[in-house]
Amino acid sequence: MKHNHNFRTLAENTIGYVGICDGCRTVNVAFQNSLFCLTLDQFETFSEMIFERQAMRPFCTTHGKELLLPTPMPNYFLLFSDDDLNSLSTLLREAAPVLAAEQILDLSRAN
Ligand SMILES: [Zn+2]
Known part of the structure; x- marks a missing residue:
């Protein structure tokens, strides 16, 4: 089955964006150099x-990135500062109402 990865941006700022692919319904959260590919539930x-x-642990260095998030890769972690997380939260909050509506649409299509 072929489909177009027709991507719709729902929120963006200088360090990232949130969007959804209308074809496969994957939500992309891009932040700095990380890309999280999520379902609507996720x-x-x-x-x-x-x-x-x-799920974050304090990681105290002199560099300001003090929250450590483990990943499924044993030797790879994500590091955030509080400011990073606030910027990311702003993006997520901006996209949330549209994604909630998308989720309702998906549920009504399934029935
Ligand atoms: Zn797609």
Whole structure:
């Protein structure tokens, strides 16, 4: 089955963007040099995690990036400053209402 990856941007700023592919319904959260590819359900969980700083450990250095988030790769971690997380939260909050509506649409299509 072929489909076009017709990407719609829902929020953007100088360090990232949030959008959804209308073809495969993948939500892309790009932030700095990271790209998170999420389902609509995962987007909600991911947003909570960022808002609440869940699953993050303090990582105290003199560099200001003091929150460490493990990844599924054992030797690879993401580091955030509080400012980073606030910028990312702003993007997620901006995209959230549209994505919530998309989720309702998907549910009504499935029935
Ligand atoms: Zn796609």
